[in-house]
Amino acid sequence: MDIIITYGLTKKFGDLTAVNNLSFNVKKGEIFGFLGPNGAGKTTTIKMLTTLLNPTSGTATIAGFDIIKQRDEVRKNIGVVFQEPALDVELTGKENLEYHARMYGLSRDKRKKRINDVLELVNLWDKRDVLVKNYSGGMKRRLEIARGLMHYPVVLFLDEPTLGLDAQTRRAIWAYIKKMNKEEGTTIFLTTHYMEEAEYLCNRVGIIDYGKLLVIDDISNLKNSVGKDVITLSCTDADRFVKILENEKWVEKIKRHEGLVTFGVEKGDEKIPEIIEIARKQDIKIKSISVRKPTLDDVFLSYTGRTIRDEEGQVSSKGRLSLRFRGGR
Amino acid sequence: MRTNELQAIYIMWLRQMKRFLRFKTRLATMVIQPLFFFLLLGSGFRQAVMPGLEGGYIDFLAPGIVAMAILFSSMFTGVSVLWDKQFGFLQEVLVAPVSRFSIIIGRTIGGATTALIQGFIILFIAIILGIKISSGAGLILTIVFMLLLSFTAVGFGLIIASKMNDFQSFSLIMNLIIMPLLFLSSAFFPVTQDKTLQTIAYFNPLFYMIDGLRGSLIGKSNVFPPLIDLIVVCIICIIMLTLGSYLFSKSEV
Ligand SMILES: Nc1ncnc2c1ncn2[C@@H]1O[C@H](COP(=O)(O)OP(=O)(O)OP(=O)(O)O)[C@@H](O)[C@H]1O
Ligand SMILES: [Mg+2]
Numbered sequence: 001m002d003i004i005i006t007y008g009l010t011k012k013f014g015d016l017t018a019v020n021n022l023s024f025n026v027k028k029g030e031i032f033g034f035l036g037p038n039g040a041g042k043t044t045t046i047k048m049l050t051t052l053l054n055p056t057s058g059t060a061t062i063a064g065f066d067i068i069k070q071r072d073e074v075r076k077n078i079g080v081v082f083q084e085p086a087l088d089v090e091l092t093g094k095e096n097l098e099y100h101a102r103m104y105g106l107s108r109d110k111r112k113k114r115i116n117d118v119l120e121l122v123n124l125w126d127k128r129d130v131l132v133k134n135y136s137g138g139m140k141r142r143l144e145i146a147r148g149l150m151h152y153p154v155v156l157f158l159d160e161p162t163l164g165l166d167a168q169t170r171r172a173i174w175a176y177i178k179k180m181n182k183e184e185g186t187t188i189f190l191t192t193h194y195m196e197e198a199e200y201l202c203n204r205v206g207i208i209d210y211g212k213l214l215v216i217d218d219i220s221n222l223k224n225s226v227g228k229d230v231i232t233l234s235c236t237d238a239d240r241f242v243k244i245l246e247n248e249k250w251v252e253k254i255k256r257h258e259g260l261v262t263f264g265v266e267k268g269d270e271k272i273p274e275i276i277e278i279a280r281k282q283d284i285k286i287k288s289i290s291v292r293k294p295t296l297d298d299v300f301l302s303y304t305g306r307t308i309r310d311e312e313g314q315v316s317s318k319g320r321l322s323l324r325f326r327g328g329r
Numbered sequence: 330m331r332t333n334e335l336q337a338i339y340i341m342w343l344r345q346m347k348r349f350l351r352f353k354t355r356l357a358t359m360v361i362q363p364l365f366f367f368l369l370l371g372s373g374f375r376q377a378v379m380p381g382l383e384g385g386y387i388d389f390l391a392p393g394i395v396a397m398a399i400l401f402s403s404m405f406t407g408v409s410v411l412w413d414k415q416f417g418f419l420q421e422v423l424v425a426p427v428s429r430f431s432i433i434i435g436r437t438i439g440g441a442t443t444a445l446i447q448g449f450i451i452l453f454i455a456i457i458l459g460i461k462i463s464s465g466a467g468l469i470l471t472i473v474f475m476l477l478l479s480f481t482a483v484g485f486g487l488i489i490a491s492k493m494n495d496f497q498s499f500s501l502i503m504n505l506i507i508m509p510l511l512f513l514s515s516a517f518f519p520v521t522q523d524k525t526l527q528t529i530a531y532f533n534p535l536f537y538m539i540d541g542l543r544g545s546l547i548g549k550s551n552v553f554p555p556l557i558d559l560i561v562v563c564i565i566c567i568i569m570l571t572l573g574s575y576l577f578s579k580s581e582v
């Protein structure tokens with residue numbers, strides 16, 4: 001059964017089409033990854049699916065409930081960890097969790113147990129009685145994730161859950177997400193900038209850019225579509241070399257990126273001498289060349305023309321604004 | 330109502346109480362400001378003779394100041410939705426499996442509680458200062474008016490919060506709409522001394538609240554019998570809350 005089905009989901013902000021006619025399904029019980037560069041429309045999609053934004057056109061169902069007509073039912077079936085902070089900073093960490101637990105109708109015993117469990121999970125037990133405004137950025141993030149994991153919804157949305165967290169915490173959270181998915185059968189819809197996160201967690205991923213869904217498939221299928229092996233090289237006169245290679249039948253999905261040329265081939269090791277020979281004939285100097293198995297990064301590059309690394313470290317202008325606001329208060 | 334909704338209302342109320350009590354400076358300003366008005370105006374105009382004024386000026390002023398304290402505090406609660414929006418917390422509230430109706434009830438009750446606490450502090454001080462209360466029944470009716478005023482103001486705050494996205498517009502509305510309405514409401518001086526003032530007052534929702542409050546609390550200097558005011562105030566309250574709830578439930582994050 002498909003737990004999320006979208007039908008031509010579209011959101012416009014004035015002239016800007018943030019999400020453009022999305023139609024896709026997410027299967028019950030899977031961990032689905034939604035990948036895309038900054039401003040691709042990931043958060044906007046999540047906000048529509050979680051009933052916080054009204055679609056301009058199209059609709060979707062979650063667990064069989066329509067996100068426009070049956071909002072209350074939809075909300076009963078979902079949990080969300082938002083990309084931007086959604087904490088009451090004038091309450092303590094524990095009070096934030098208590099608020100959540102009661103809003104989600106957890107019984108007294110469950111409330112106590114879950115709050116303790118998740119505080120331990122994200123290593124915030126010692127800080128539970130500190131006002132959230134005195135938390136560090138990473139601690140706030142951890143608290144939000146703890147909160148998102150506290151009640152076990154049918155579908156859990158995680159909008160860049162581990163952004164800015166240290167490796168150790170990230171691992172612990174990954175393990176918890178997997179466990180939740182396995183033991184409770186929670187369907188997980190996650191957006192991420194970390195390819196290794198998607199590779200580690202997800203069964204299937206969709207890649208979105210400029211509001212449009214470019215591809216959606218199992219990770220292994222996507223990797224195969226890039227080619228058996230990936231060759232990356234740097235050389236002089238790259239433009240000309242790309243044109244030449246494009247004419248070779250065995251070169252797939254060739255892309256230029258930051259002075260590097262990347263493409264897929266079969267039996268990469270054996271192709272290297274051939275490539276060097278072509279370059280030599282054309283008087284092009286190859287400075288470096290490497291061959292490896294395709295990763296999700298290559299898939300991303302081949303569909304969007306960018307690596308997701310370009311996007312890292314950038315702060316969305318919205319995030320910056322709210323930070324400034326926070327400082328000014 | 331399902332227990333889940335009641336739990337949600339309870340925790341929303343508790344959150345507001347905690348925030349209210351935790352921040353002493355905010356609490357202090359909210360009590361001190363009306364108190365200043367009361368003491369300064371009260372001592373300045375103690376001897377004043379105005380048409381429409383029966384009994385002492387302090388008696389006249391007390392209900393006005395109580396209303397002012399409740400009005401500001403409740404509007405602040407309504408508008409604090411804007412804060413929640415800015416700080417992202419509203420997303421957490423709106424995505425929870427709780428009906429919009431309960432969310433509004435939670436906020437309204439929380440706002441009313443804090444406002445009433447402040448109203449009672451002022452009232453208590455006024456009594457110490459020697460204002461004469463009409464009767465026990467009058468006092469109960471006073472509390473009813475205080476509640477209705479508070480609900481109305483929360484509703485109005487919600488309307489503002491749904492329509493505006495920044496705090497500048499809020500202070501603009503406070504200064505350009507609320508303050509004039511307050512001055513023309515008979516809170517600080519009788520409007521019966523002037524035909525024009527009185528006509529304007531009839532179109533001012535605050536006038537009925539303060540007139541009712543005055544009629545029930547001290548039983549003097551009021552224009553209409555408190556029960557008439559009560560009917561009008563009830564209608565205004567229902568309109569404001571309905572409109573506020575409607576706009577709030579439509580708002581996107
Ligand atoms: N409330 C809004 N008003 C106007 N434009 C908006 C609004 N929210 C989002 N946008 C625009 O819609 C587009 C998609 O934004 P969205 O937040 O969905 O991107 P994203 O994929 O989540 O990006 P990121 O990786 O940076 O989080 C962006 O161009 C953004 O500027
Ligand atoms: Mg986003």
